[in-house]
Every structure is written in C-alpha cells, then in structure tokens.
C-alpha cells in the first residue's frame with residue numbers, strides 16, 4: 001500500500017511537470033522512449049522477437065523515429081492469441097501486475113497487464129486530464145461507469161463517487177442529486193440523456209463546475225446541449241483501456257495528444273503518413289509499459305493532426321478532429337470513407353430542430369451501397385421532414401447508395417455497454 005501511494009505520488013509529479021515541457025523537447029523525449037520500447041520488446045518479449053525476425057527487421061537499424069515504419073503493425077487478435085506467455089515480458093510475475101481486459105465492442109475481450117509503476121503513471125495521466133480543465137483535490141469527482149474504480153481515500157481530498165451506468169436514468173439522477181459533484185465524468189450518451197431528463201428544479205440544487213465526457217464519440221452539438229443544461233463547460237476525452245489516455249480537450253477545447261505516454265501515427269491505407277488535416281488511421285505505440293507494450297497497435301480509429309498551436313500552457317501537439325472509429329465509418333462503393341461522426345451530426349441537427357421527430361435511431365451500413373435506418377418514431381414524426389434528413393445523407397455520401405427506413409418499436413443494443421448509434425457491417 002505504501003509502495004503504491006509512493007508510486008502514485010512520484011507519477012503525479014512527473015505527469016504534471018511533463019505537460020509544461022516545450023513541444024520540440026517533448027518530441028525528442030518521446031522518440032527516445034519509442035526506440036527504447038522497441039529494442040526492449042525485441043530483447044524481452046518472445047512474440048515481438050519472433051514477429052520482427054519473421055518480417056526481416058534488422059533491429060540494429062532501428063535508430064531514429066523514421067525507422068518506426070520498418071516495424072510491422074500488431075493487431076488485437078495477435079495480442080489476444082499470445083497472451084500472456086509470449087506477449088508479456090519474460091520473467092514477470094503477472095499476479096503482481098495490474099491485470100485487466102477490455103470489454104470489447106466486437107464482443108471479444110482483450111486481456112492485458114501493466115506493472116504497478118505503469119499503472120500508477122496511467123492513473124495520474126487520468127488525473128491530469130481533469131486538473132488541466134480545472135479540477136482541484138478538494139473537488140468531488142462523480143463518475144458514471146459500469147464498474148467502480150478502486151481509489152485511495154485522503155479524507156476531504158480526492159473524494160469520488162460512482163454512478164453505475166446500468167441503472168435507470170431516474171436512479172442515476174437521484175444519485176447525482178445526492179452526491180452533488182463538482183466534476184462529473186462519464187459516457188457522453190448517458191450524460192446527454194441525463195441532461196435531457198433532469199428537471200430545471202433539480203438542476204438548481206446542483207452546482208457542477210466541469211463535465212468530462214468519454215468512452216464514445218460525441219458531437220459538438222451534444223456537448224453544447226449538456227453544457228447549456230448544466231451551465232458549465234464540457235470537455236471530451238479519448239482513451240482506450242489497454243493504451244490508456246490518448247488525447248483530451250484542454251480549457252480552450254482543443255484536443256492535445258499525450259505523447260509522454262503514447263505515440264500516435266496518422267496513416268493512409270498503404271501505411272504512409274498522411275498530411276496535416278487529412279483523415280488518417282491512428283496507430284499507437286505505448287512508451288511507458290515495458291511489461292506489455294503495444295507497438296504500432298491498430299485500434300481502428302481515425303483522426304486528423306495539425307501543426308497549429310494552442311494558446312494554452314500544454315506542451316503537447318494537437319489533433320484537429322476525431323473522425324470516429326474506422327470500423328463504424330462507412331466505406332462506399334468507390335472506396336471513399338464517410339465518418340460516422342458526420343452521419344451522427346446530421347441526426348443531431350435534425351433532432352435539435354424537430355425535438356419529437358424521433359424517439360431513437362440506429363444506422364447500419366449493411367452493404368457498401370445499402371444503409372438501413374432503424375427508427376423509433378417520435379410523437380411528432382413527419383414523413384416530409386425525415387425525407388429531408390435522408391436527402392442530406394444522400395448528399396454526404398455523394399454517390400449512388402440506397403438508404404432504407406425500417407420502423408421498429410425499440411432499438412436492441414444486444415447488451416453492449418457502449419451504445420453505438422452508427423455501425424458498419426461492411427468488411428467484417
């Protein structure tokens with residue numbers, strides 16, 4: 001316990017100092033850590049050695065960040081199949097590590113381990129996401145998540161409370177009123193739902209200072225709505241359970257990449273770097289987890305980076321936008337990508353102008369040229385208005401695609417924790 005607290009304390013200092021390091025120095029340090037990670041993985045992790053030898057990688061020739069491209073990608077399936085014997089550092093007792101697994105939106109879970117030191121560092125990068133938007137140790141943090149996180153208690157400091165994501169919205173609102181958070185964090189769709197359902201009287205008893213949304217894609221319109229209802233700023237963050245914190249919005253609402261923790265490449269379909277402002281597949285390399293590093297890990301998410309500078313104090317580079325999960329984006333007959341965020345935005349905009357047009361919806365791309373909208377009609381459903389939405393979607397696609405409408409009583413999420421409104425079944 002004392003060792004754990006000591007590790008947390010050291011990590012807290014480290015991560016908070018790191019944010020002030022100027023970008024050029026930051027990049028140099030990251031590059032060093034990437035090279036160290038690759039060489040270390042080759043020396044100590046059987047699967048990486050086997051994989052690199054097979055691919056003909058001359059490990060001695062990996063000497064600069066440009067050489068990163070010589071190293072092959074690794075996928076979730078490879079990690080899953082080789083866990084733990086061949087993908088965890090030799091000689092490590094995994095019982096002494098922090099063990100976890102992703103819940104897996106594909107229905108298959110991915111197990112992984114972090115050393116206690118890495119886990120302490122990761123926990124503190126989560127804390128930094130909140131301190132950089134105004135969270136202070138005396139604030140109360142309430143989070144909406146499917147499970148509770150074990151956090152040490154420090155009397156009046158670092159107080160937390162958990163609201164389960166699986167209880168009813170009414171129960172969640174009741175818990176929120178009881179816990180009275182200063183900082184509220186959780187799934188975007190759930191907080192959005194709370195914002196829609198909570199009454200003005202109930203809102204008056206709450207004095208939330210900051211809201212952080214995570215774990216799933218949210219649109220600016222959704223965040224604006226939450227912000228307006230609760231009367232406080234809303235910031236978005238993006239992380240995965242296995243690579244931890246990747247990016248989040250600063251006080252200026254710009255997304256910074258946490259390259260002290262994870263390196264992100266933005267690549268086209270041939271594996272070449274895309275230009276700033278172009279959509280690229282985000283490929284990750286973790287640099288703080290020597291027990292089980294993820295090197296050139298394909299998570300299937302898309303984004304655009306930029307060389308622009310933010311006016312805040314952070315020394316981390318920026319990304320311009322997120323373009324949704326690659327596996328949720330649509331691939332059209334011509335091979336063109338359509339961001340799922342764009343489709344989602346279209347719905348949000350229509351809902352904003354026609355509040356009771358629809359109760360709920362789900363859009364599934366069944367085939368490259370066939371999209372089906374499952375719709376639970378709202379009490380003011382109007383065929384002409386909805387046709388207008390379909391016309392906008394046709395405009396976004398920009399090529400011949402059939403969009404079918406199917407009326408349903410309810411949307412079945414098949415028990416998944418993250419509710420996906422936009423889904424593509426093409427190429428799976």
Ligand SMILES: [Zn+2]
Pocket residue numbers: 250251252254256310311312313314
């Ligand atoms: Zn910033």
